[in-house]
Amino acid sequence: MxxxxxxxxxxxxxxxxxxxxxxxxxxxxxxxxxxxxxxxxxxxxxxxxxxxxxxxxxxxxxxxxxxxxxFRQKPGDETDGEPLEGNLSxxxxxxxxxxxxxxxxxxxxxxxxxxMGGFAPGGLPEMAHHHTHPAPTVEMVAHQEGAGMSAMPPQAKYGIGANPSERGPADLTVSVSGMQYAWIFNYPDGIISGELHVPVGKRVQLNISALDVIHSFWVPQFRLKQDAIPGQPTELFFVATRVGDYPVVCAELCGAYHGGMRTRAVVHTEEDFERWVSENRIAQAPPDSEGLAIHLH
Structure with a gap:
């Protein structure tokens, strides 16, 4: 044969x-x-x-x-195998x-x-320089449902999509603060939310910071993850393409209740996003001092 x-x-x-x-x-x-x-x-x-x-x-x-x-050992074969020394190829x-x-x-x-928009626009010298910045300032903001916390991080200098020359200007910039065990989102016009709301098809930049320990902001459906580091702001840039609700989780062990550090990213149509912004701008507007004084009298 x-x-x-x-x-x-x-x-x-x-x-x-x-x-x-x-x-x-x-x-x-x-x-x-x-x-x-x-x-x-x-x-x-x-x-x-x-x-x-x-x-x-x-x-x-x-x-x-x-x-x-x-090359298994045959029955009854007690001899040693042939010695081999090196094989250059x-x-x-x-x-x-x-x-x-x-x-x-x-x-x-x-x-x-x-x-995806580059990684480090300022290069290593810029990154090293910003390590000397103090931790983000924390402000207590009162609103109708209680006290909320907002962090105003310094200008972020590195992260996924952090190079403006590669990805262009952002249509919406949101400051994200990670803390044990929640994410706080600060929008323009003073809007504060425990959820991320963005319009579909728009360039979104997240300025991410941490108030206590290292966290990691992760949206699996976006395929994006960025560490939130105390004293070192980072950026995350993306464009959402599908309307819907998506989980936001912390992907860095940050304490005993790390598994509960979850929220959601809500991708709206442009009209629904404008409606959400308008509703929250009104709901979170500070009370009129003159009107409040008249009401108290």
């Missing part, structure tokens, strides 16, 4: 590994829905890594199984291939960051 050439077996195995890896990488059900312009960029990068990782896993585990079966292969893969992924990741 004629034996199948090793080269043909290698070709067939390579084709099968490629097809299976592409199928796993492209058809994976691991992702939640995409709700921002940045989400497809992250998903494509993850799919590439998953495809490469699947191929490497199949090849390595397949080689282990083949060697276990083909094999060592060069398993050194160069991973190095090339890492370089490709590194270049691709920089491209993804750039398309």
């Amino acid at each position: 004629q034996q199948v050439p090793v080269s043909l077996l290698t070709l067939v195995a390579g084709v099968l590994v490629t097809l299976v890896s592409l199928w796993v990488g492209q058809a994976t059900p691991l992702f939640p829905e995409q709700a921002s312009e940045q989400a497809p960029l992250v998903d494509n990068f993850f799919r590439l890594m998953l495809t490469i990782g699947t191929a490497l896993f199949i090849m390595v585990e397949g080689a282990i199984v083949i060697f276990m079966v083909k 094999l060592e060069a292969f398993w050194t160069l291939v991973p190095a090339i893969i890492v370089i490709i992924l590194g270049v691709y990741s920089v491209q993804v960051y750039t398309e």
